[in-house]
Amino acid sequence: xxxxxxxxxxxxxxxxxxxxxxxxxxxxxxGVRYFLFRKVPGDSGWxxxxxxxxxxxxxxxxxxxxxxxxYYQPDPNSAYESVQHITNDVTLGWLVRGMHRxxxxxxxxxMFFHMARVFLFGAYKYPRELNWIVGALLLPTALLExxxxxxxxxxxxxxxxxxxxxxxxxxxxxxxxxxxxxLRGGAEIGPDTLARFYSLHMLLLPGAILGLIGLHLYLVVRxxxxxxxxxxxxxxxxxxxxxxxxxTGLVNPAPRGVTxxxx
Amino acid sequence: MEPQQGQGKPHxxxxxxxxVGFAIGIVCILVGLIVxxxxxxxxxxxxxxxxxxxxxxVTGDYRHRDVGIEPAVGGxxxxxxxxxxxxxxxxxxxxxxxxxxxRFPRSVFLEGATLxxxxxxxxxxxxxxxxxxxxxxxxxxxxxxxxxxxIDNFKEGEFVTTTFLRxxxxxxxxxxxxxxxxxxxxxxxxxxxxxxxxCAHLGCPVQPNGPLFEQRKLEEKTxxxxxxxxxxxxxxxxxxxxxxxxxDQEGNRTAGPPVRxxxxxxxxxxxGRLTLGKTYSVSKVVGTGASxxxxxxxxxxxxxxxxxxxxxxxxxxxxx
Numbered sequence: 001x002x003x004x005x006x007x008x009x010x011x012x013x014x015x016x017x018x019x020x021x022x023x024x025x026x027x028x029x030x031g032v033r034y035f036l037f038r039k040v041p042g043d044s045g046w047x048x049x050x051x052x053x054x055x056x057x058x059x060x061x062x063x064x065x066x067x068x069x070x071y072y073q074p075d076p077n078s079a080y081e082s083v084q085h086i087t088n089d090v091t092l093g094w095l096v097r098g099m100h101r102x103x104x105x106x107x108x109x110x111m112f113f114h115m116a117r118v119f120l121f122g123a124y125k126y127p128r129e130l131n132w133i134v135g136a137l138l139l140p141t142a143l144l145e146x147x148x149x150x151x152x153x154x155x156x157x158x159x160x161x162x163x164x165x166x167x168x169x170x171x172x173x174x175x176x177x178x179x180x181x182x183l184r185g186g187a188e189i190g191p192d193t194l195a196r197f198y199s200l201h202m203l204l205l206p207g208a209i210l211g212l213i214g215l216h217l218y219l220v221v222r223x224x225x226x227x228x229x230x231x232x233x234x235x236x237x238x239x240x241x242x243x244x245x246x247x248t249g250l251v252n253p254a255p256r257g258v259t260x261x262x263x
Numbered sequence: 264m265e266p267q268q269g270q271g272k273p274h275x276x277x278x279x280x281x282x283v284g285f286a287i288g289i290v291c292i293l294v295g296l297i298v299x300x301x302x303x304x305x306x307x308x309x310x311x312x313x314x315x316x317x318x319x320x321v322t323g324d325y326r327h328r329d330v331g332i333e334p335a336v337g338g339x340x341x342x343x344x345x346x347x348x349x350x351x352x353x354x355x356x357x358x359x360x361x362x363x364x365x366r367f368p369r370s371v372f373l374e375g376a377t378l379x380x381x382x383x384x385x386x387x388x389x390x391x392x393x394x395x396x397x398x399x400x401x402x403x404x405x406x407x408x409x410x411x412x413x414i415d416n417f418k419e420g421e422f423v424t425t426t427f428l429r430x431x432x433x434x435x436x437x438x439x440x441x442x443x444x445x446x447x448x449x450x451x452x453x454x455x456x457x458x459x460x461x462c463a464h465l466g467c468p469v470q471p472n473g474p475l476f477e478q479r480k481l482e483e484k485t486x487x488x489x490x491x492x493x494x495x496x497x498x499x500x501x502x503x504x505x506x507x508x509x510x511d512q513e514g515n516r517t518a519g520p521p522v523r524x525x526x527x528x529x530x531x532x533x534x535g536r537l538t539l540g541k542t543y544s545v546s547k548v549v550g551t552g553a554s555x556x557x558x559x560x561x562x563x564x565x566x567x568x569x570x571x572x573x574x575x576x577x578x579x580x581x582x583x
Binding site: 076160166168173180187188189192 | 400404429435437468505565579580581582
């Protein structure tokens, strides 16, 4: 028996060692643990998962988009054929393209649900105003992803929808004509327009979204999750138990157990 | 100078120019490896000489202490730690104390220099990138005249759906469509109505409200690619499939969201061949066919007013 237990301990230590090695040199294990096991209000529920759902939808777009880019050809003469090739010839290509196409809509829909939740819960209020602003920048960036991605299949729908979309931009007063010219890459839609949209769609806008998501998550972790409006712990209400020692604010987090709802 | 007293104060080597000579020697060696062995020898000499002087300079403190400072007798402090540390502002190689009223100490200068140089570098890198991406807005596109073939292909009083390459070097993507009607002669001048099919609402392709005579289709080979000609009878004018804008046979808006009439092409007759020039915008056409009165406006994008109060929303147009 002792020998067997000894072996088990050895196995555990062997598994632990690389983690310890990483933690000692980078602090990553502690950081991930801090992120995953941070405190949230006891009465946060399913409504609070909409943000993570939106993030998951974006990661799906990222993954499927990278794979689609391996087969797609952003050239006016071969774009349509390459999309047909992905859909009909490449193994599971129809699935990856479908995930990317439908996932785009799901991403936007979830984003609006998430925004509605934040708005209706009043979670945009002090001190989280800046996070609302970052989210308000994420929304148009994601919509631009949809607009630029719509051209890429290069069928009749894609082409004329983009013509209309660019011309809607062109009707904006004063700078509209220049904005439309920038999107087209010239006075007329030409060979450069598709490559321009492709570059915007898979380099510039995803980079911007990743950066904004990083900022968004940093603020979420720093400021914490807000309680729902029906929470017993909402600000300004009397508590059953005596208020805890100083340090229940955001700057000095409350000690463990204080944020639990009194039973 | 007291090197390494073990009291948390770093040992500051005295300022010295010898490393500069040492580095020059190294460079000489590296250059000599490519150029000539003589340069290597010279470089090696410089390196060794300045290296020796540098080492001598750096270790001077240790040698000086061994000779000059006797271990103190009796004092427990000095017995264990040697001589007391020299304050930072004393000693031969110490930095001078900052002047009390000094406005720009060295650290501030270095900070400013780093930020300034960094922004200069960032600007040098950014300007061409941004210019590269927005330059097409401000560049004129040179369009050659478009040869559509002999004017005999256009029967008098009949609209012909004509497609052609606007810019043959760009290929099929620049294929455009015009509805062209031969209005006959006015005096001895031929007259044509050449309507662009780009809807004045948001740019979709307008279609003739009437039959296309596919069996009378002509394909004309010209220098600038293939021109297709299909006679049509737009009895109900032209309509846009996207948002329902309607136009009459002169291109005037009759219903729906368009803000003006259809654009038109300038045309010329070159050796009996119909040739298209620039596109221009039209607000409203008065009269019909050869007797129509048309005020030409500079080509504007779809959805943009060219007259009335709303024209002031679009005071500047990018070159087309």
